[in-house]
Amino acid sequence: MTRSRAVFGHLDRRRFLGGLTATATALSLSGLTACGVSESEDESPKSGGGSAGGDGGTRTVRTDNGAVRVPAKAERVVVLENYDALMLLDLGLVPVGVPDGAANAQILPREQYDQLKGVATIGASGSPNSQAVAALKPDLIIDQFYKEKSAPLKTIAPVAYYDWHTSGSLWHQQIAKLATAVGREDRLKDKKAAYEKRLSEVRTAYAKQIATTTWAPLSGGPGGKFFLGSPLATVMRDVGLKLGAGLGPQEAGFVPKSYEEMDVLKDCDVLIYSVQYDGKPTPTTQQLLDNKLWKNVPAVKAGRAFPSKHFLMANYTFAVGAVDEIEGMLKKL
Template identity: 25%
Template structure:
């Protein structure tokens, strides 16, 4: 249940009224030397909830749902966040882990946001990506506290990254990350183009929540980057169907991976199979795969696929892994 206490709503309303008064006072353009004018400047942002007026240079940003890690990735320092899993936080660079830990946790999930706590942080911008219905349920409470920029779950990751950088005025680091992404993709295509063109790939995974003795073919996540941007031939679900990654396959079907030239699987930042996937590589069926026996099973580190910084780290790992493929 969302913690929409009456006193929290009253506080939010009071904060909104104060913000309106301050904006009205700072909006007088007659005194160009008044530093309040700069603080009152706004920009128009197009988002899933319409055209939103946001501060030109927001200083106290709160992030809800899937916006937290991408915003931190581009250099943002949110004052309040909804909780991320320990495993996701562990994969962040040390400085980003510190940024996350310095923020106030608003709730374990977006549908439980403590509005009173959020209002007490006096944010000047709120960034949100959650299901549409969840957002509709809390939209009025959020917008009463601060300008709120919403992205639906159907927003493609590059669009989300662009939107967060624009709304949060974090374009400097974002621009560098985006340029690095484009350079890394071009390098991989040029260096391994011949191998990519003549090879079939499959990406396999196990989730933390996977049933014992099962794995899945991953057609979502980082392999989307390899497929859609790099041009690697990974299988994917037909349009309109559920992702292949949602179908649990028994270990007995590991042998079906023999038809692919190259198998990729998840490893941590030290190159070791992730904890959920470790049971797969321990099976005799995995060890007997032609790709495994011939050095064509590649462990790839995927810290995330919803921001340029994390995708850049994935591309570095992919580059290094492709370099190990034996010559044909």
Template identity: 25%
Template sequence: MKKISVLLLMMLLAASLLVACGTKTEAENEPGEAGVAPSAAPAASPSAAPSRDPESAAETAETRVITDELGHDLTIPAKPVKVFAPYMEDSLVSLGVKPVAQWANGDAVQEYLQDKLGGVPGISFTGGLPPSPEAVLDLAPDLIILHTAHYAKDGVYEKYSKIAPTYVFNNAAGDLKGSITKLGELLGRPAEAELALQAHELKVKEAKAKLAPYVEGKKAALINFNGKGMYLIGGNYFGGYVLSQELGIGKSKLVETENSADVSLEIVPQIDADYIFTINYQGTGSAFIQELTGSPIWKSMPAAKAGHVYEVSDKYWTGSGLIAYGKIIDDVVRLLAHE
């Protein structure tokens, strides 16, 4: 009996030692704060995940490295909040983004966008010159986007890139659809970019159907009048792009291979267009309009004799973006298809 009691006691002691060893091993394997013994760490909730360096985790999740069209590598936020993209405001608005400042020529901003950009300060590009780095620094952007390589010249890129990551397009206006797709990528809004482009393509398709009876085999010309003179806008930019490349209306032989062509009374008879659209840029071309339209040469033009000369808005016919292009399409349908 005595031997049995001793044997039971020894078995109980052995079991106690095994439990103690197992408890210690589990405690040593529990995650704890770096440099802090597990026994000193506060109790974690059942859902708590193993800790990691919050700064490195945020950098991985919230930034991306990309290359712009000039070959610059830059690290940008995954979804920028404070964007400065002068003269790309139309495209920004199309994607639901309000910039920290908007392009201006002196005090004049792009008027047709002000229902969406009211309260956004203008920053002057008078003379085509980018604003000073000090003026941009005051905006505290987290991403700068330059729509043309011209804006990056003469050390501007180097100065701007010290303020914030700076992406440069070669010429965003020359490939609007491509630049909007890229903007969607840069701003973390690819779905918004795709939807905006799809909506615009539908608008173009519907407009072409309405215009077909009026423009088949016809040509259109767009003349811009300003303080320096008058010139034809070709089919690669602004309203000229919409007329020829989106709506499929033929263009004058004067701009078949050129982006623009100067206009004078001697050149007027060569403007082979059934429809002529005219722009008085910021009201500075009035004298030239009077000179041209008051001449017998102009009055003998087929478009003028048929009453197919239309003055259109300088606010968006010289704009570059889906909103401007949509307004131009509406004008053309109204004027030519009488809708």
């Protein structure tokens, strides 16, 4: 898969990541960042390797908190962030404990919403209730964002911590680490193969459209601003799309722009804007779509501004969904 460099701050990354925990409206108000849109020279997990344990039924895995003894194949996993839960679902594992708000029909595919809606909650993202966690009798706790908050939970069960907050890792690198932690590398291999197959199909069928167009993902923001870039950019690059609007081959990050700077979109033949899973834009994105300056952008006037439900990127299910949406857009060019 392609690698691209993103320029954004840690605060911007957390604004997007934290947004998945709140309502879809809160997500729009907090803004979107390019989580998972950064460069890495090694696509293999940097700290997720495992080795067989010597006491039958456990293994030692390398985490960003050092070596941790985990079950050979974890079954009862508690997660501290919604992204962790979505990655586990891709691996065929429904967690037994998730943060408040993990099941949100507005920002999740129906199948994944149905899988999470009945799961016990353990408090707000990043603020786990230790008693609630212990009551679930987990055999493993997964964390990618809250090192200080998850560390004390090791008295309940092993904690596998993989820093996604500041590491700059791509989403597919993070899910590979989690796959090793829970012993489901084979399931990950199947998911990755399905994604790469869809990429190949779309690249072959629409090679001309891909080669002759320039694209940009964007969303509305508060205070008369919009945001260029999104986690969707990783998939767009994997499809082979060229990004415009100043999001060059080594920059695809979270970039705030005022409405008065909408001229930056003039070099784009196609625009992708975010919508919720009910098909409706968030309030701030709707404000953008209603703005006169937006309606005068060449791609918009040409009918080449398309909605995407897969604007965040958490797992291969999201990525395949994004490829399907992009194929639908390419058909219309």
